[in-house]
Structures are given as structure tokens and as C-alpha cells.
Amino acid sequence: xxxxxxHTTTERDQVHITRVFDAPRELVFNAWIDPAQLLKWYAPTxxxxxxxxxxxxxxxxxxxxxxxxxxxxxxxxxxxxxxxYPERIVHTMSVSDExxxxxxxxxxxxxPEWPEETTLTITFEELDGKTKLTLHQTVxxxxxxxxxxxxxxxxxxxxxxxxxx
Numbered sequence: 001x002x003x004x005x006x007h008t009t010t011e012r013d014q015v016h017i018t019r020v021f022d023a024p025r026e027l028v029f030n031a032w033i034d035p036a037q038l039l040k041w042y043a044p045t046x047x048x049x050x051x052x053x054x055x056x057x058x059x060x061x062x063x064x065x066x067x068x069x070x071x072x073x074x075x076x077x078x079x080x081x082x083x084x085y086p087e088r089i090v091h092t093m094s095v096s097d098e099x100x101x102x103x104x105x106x107x108x109x110x111x112p113e114w115p116e117e118t119t120l121t122i123t124f125e126e127l128d129g130k131t132k133l134t135l136h137q138t139v140x141x142x143x144x145x146x147x148x149x150x151x152x153x154x155x156x157x158x159x160x161x162x163x164x165x
Contacts (some may be wrong), residue, residue: 015144016114017138019157023164025124028131032122041159044152046101053100062091063100073098074108083103089122111147115139
């Protein structure tokens, strides 16, 4: 990765998704930190995900692989910057190879405009027995919609809703 791309989207132009889940905050939070639960919802319908490495704690890291229906593998790595039970999770996400080495989006066969790293912030608010989840990802919403990342979040939230029933 020789050329670092600078993306100057304002926070207002970035991905922001809010969803209310009919489940207690602790259950929703646990679905984000329990690898067994993540395997059931943290990939779009028709895709599968694996976590060769996941250590959900401040400073912990993960390596994941989503396999799409045509068999293509999409590897991702990141570091947990903040895990505050059951209120907030902040972690980075970067495109990688199967060993966790960072590669460019273009090298991975993705849109070359995708940033080298995004930060994901997920907050969990208690709402009378329900949970208001807010996701913020530091990538242009326009780019996320064009690449399928944005609609994938919506699909995964639908899958999470089903898991929490």
C-alpha cells in the first residue's frame, strides 16, 4: 500500500444508522461481542463469516473473513479502541489478506476509493426494555451505498433482529 488516500468527508457525510431493537441493551451488546452470536448475523444474507482471531477488549484485535456467494473472500482486520459494557464499542476496520496484513481496497478487488481504515462506533441506549443502537462508520455514505457496505449493514441489522427474537 504505497499511496495513502486522504478522504475528507465530514462526520455529517459519513455513515450513520440508527435502529431500535426489541431486546434489553445487554442482549444486543452481547451479540456484538460474542463470537458464536456474530457468526449468526454479522454478514449479509447468503454470505458466511469466520473469525480466525477475535479478542473483544480494549486493545484487542480481530481478523474476519466474509465469504460471498460466488466464493470470493473478503478479509478484514481491526483493533478495539474502546469496549464499555454495555454502552459503547469503538474499533477500526481495515482491508487485509488472510494473514491480517493490510492491503489496499484495490488489491482486494474492492472499490479503489474505499479508505485504508475506517472507525466503527456503536452505541447502545436503554429505551424502556428496548435498545437504541447507533452505528457510525468513518466512510462517505455515498461510497458506502455505492459499494454495498451501507445496505449490508441494514441486512445485518435485520438478521440481528431475527437472532434477538
